[in-house]
Amino acid sequence: MAPHGHSCEGDKNHDETPEMGLQYSLYSKIDKNNLECLNEASEGSGKTVFKPWEERLNFTDYVESDADEELLFNIPFTGNVKLKGIIIVGEDSGSHPSKMRLYKNRPHMTFDDVTVAADQEFELHTDLSGTLEYSTKIVTFSTVHHLTLHFPSNFGADQTRIYYIGLKGEYQEAHRHGVTICTYEARPNVYDHKNPLEDSVSHQIQ
Secondary structure: OOOOOOOOOOEEEOOOOHHHHHHOOHHHHEOHHHOEEEOEOOOOHHHHHOOOHHHOOOOOOOEEEOOOOOEEEEEEEEEEEEEEEEEEEOOOOOOOEOEEEEEEOOOOOOOOHHHOOOOEEEEOOOOOOOOEEEEOOOOOOOOEEEEEEEEOOEOOOOOOEEOEEEEEEEEEEOOOOOOOOOOOOOOOOHHHHOOHHHHHHHHHHO
């Protein structure tokens, strides 16, 4: 098991500050009705780990995997997100996830789909207090409307348990395209489409 407080490239420790609550507010921009968690032991429990920063150490609600140690979250946002960092809170046991894989803008992924290369991967360390942040590649995750998180393994337990997933970044409302007004000729005007031949024929008839 990784030692506590260990930090490597892509992750860093954070102290408790009021600003962290503001930075980790993307949970409120998730389309919770369409959020999916695959292989959750209790239906709907995957949604409960996306909560305010101040509640990250509330261990009443959590998600636990069912058939094996894998968990997969399909997270749709209500707009576009620039994802900057992720925090994962687990417990001090083998059930803490040991790896996290990120995919952007691939709605409704399944375990069959995660065989493709992830947009970014992290080796996770045990974090009981929500102070270890994993920094994402800003260029890669600058315009995200759907995020998939895949936890393929843990530190040795049969099931994986997660108490909190914090998402840090900036949010932008989805652009609503206005109706483009086009003028179409609904009823052709005969005078606009006069055929000189028809004109001469009509004159001959007259």
